[in-house]
Amino acid sequence: MKLFNSLEEIKNIKETVVALGNFDGVHKGHQELIRRTVKSAKMAGLKSAVFTFRNHPKNVLSGKPVIKNILYLEDKAAIIKSLGVDYLFSLEFDEEIQHMSAEDFIQKLLLDAFKMREAYCGFNYHFGYQAEGNPEILMKAGLREGFGIHVLEPFRIDGNLVSSTFIRNLIEEGKVGECMKYMGRNYSVGGEVVVGNRIGRTIGFPTSNILIDETMVTPAHGVYVTYCCYNGVKYHGVTNVGIKPTIGDNKKNIETHIFHFNKDLYGKEIRIEFLEKIRSEIKFNNVDELAEQIRKDCMEAKLYHQQHDKDIIL
Structure with a gap:
């Protein structure tokens, strides 16, 4: 897997199928999304990629660490690599990206920088300035620009929606024995x-x-x-x-x-x-x-x- 920590580093890459999300826990829901991305890329003869941020956008926007990490960056990269991903775009959520409109986010990042031809995201994925972008906007752009979008349904285990927030709550409540069920570790x-x-x-x-x-x-x-x-x-x-x-x-x-x-x-x-x-x-x-x-x-x-x-x- 090739790791890119900035847009400037992204050069001479091949066309991709990209998994979109923060992946701050790389829990079982994230893993399923990434596996589908990798499988789709192989079938299409493209490179599989994951796009995430090194810092949590909510912490940047609030000016303080309101969201605690579930994973260290090196562990996050190692788990993503183990899932067979070719490229990891692990960028800093900076002022430029923060103020990108949803359309610029799609054009400048996904299409121009990542050479995205297909994407996978969760049902609640948001992007762009003030989180104005969503799966519906991605689908409309895909029809216009000619790329495919796959939106995954909510991922549940034992009736619980698996999310990073849910897992943080488990840890904070001391229910560490349940982490294996939802994170796989x-x-x-x-x-x-x-x-x-x-x-x-x-x-x-x-x-x-x-x-x-x-x-x-x-x-x-x-x-x-x-x-x-x-x-x-x-x-x-x-x-x-x-x-x-x-x-x-x-x-x-x-x-x-x-x-x-x-x-x-x-x-x-x-x-x-x-x-x-x-x-x-x-x-x-x-x-x-x-x-x-x-x-x-x-x-x-x-x-x-x-x-x-x-x-x-x-």
Whole structure:
């Protein structure tokens, strides 16, 4: 897959079938749209492409981060690549694009820059200045300019409309166990391991701490069964997301106790995959009560890992 991060980079490309959308979660609905795009391109002898923005348009328009990310840009690109896409147009939503009329958006971007001959989009796709463009306008332009438009119906699983908003709400409510059903993967966040308050080490449960990435949606305060991904290996663990009210640390962070692990991870990059919520974060009367609850949390997390990873021994 060839990645284009600006219009200036797009040169000498072949005619395309383009999947249109923000694809901020590349959830199962997005994946279906992209798969149809790839299949159609192969049948027509054209190149398959995905057009998205590196930054969320709503954040640009509001002047503040009102929409949290579900995916890091590199993960988004990797998932799209895995679906067999030839070109990824990952552009910055800048002032020029922001003020493009729907007609200019079609002509200057889709037709002139992307050499689009066919497109796939969702039923609620909008584009152009003040989101004036929609699938109906695309269809009318297609009849006039000679390109095809395929509008996908709402994509549902178990009666739920699969959307990035729906998935954000699941994560924010702590329902991380449902992410696999709608995204096809676990929700994860990453970061550099920083020095914490070291309380966990004194009570027998050393943790690896990462700061909250403010650009990413964060699970509700609580304790979760997790994988800790480090250096290409997944380790089993249990993770607390929150402010640690028992010890008076009011800065929200993510701290993970990794089972049977004794390496020093300070300064290293790790990724935490959330599998299931065990309980909400609560304040205990003292550290001894906290330690006893952590022991119970670890037992529950280990049982979960044993039930879902039959070949492991904990």
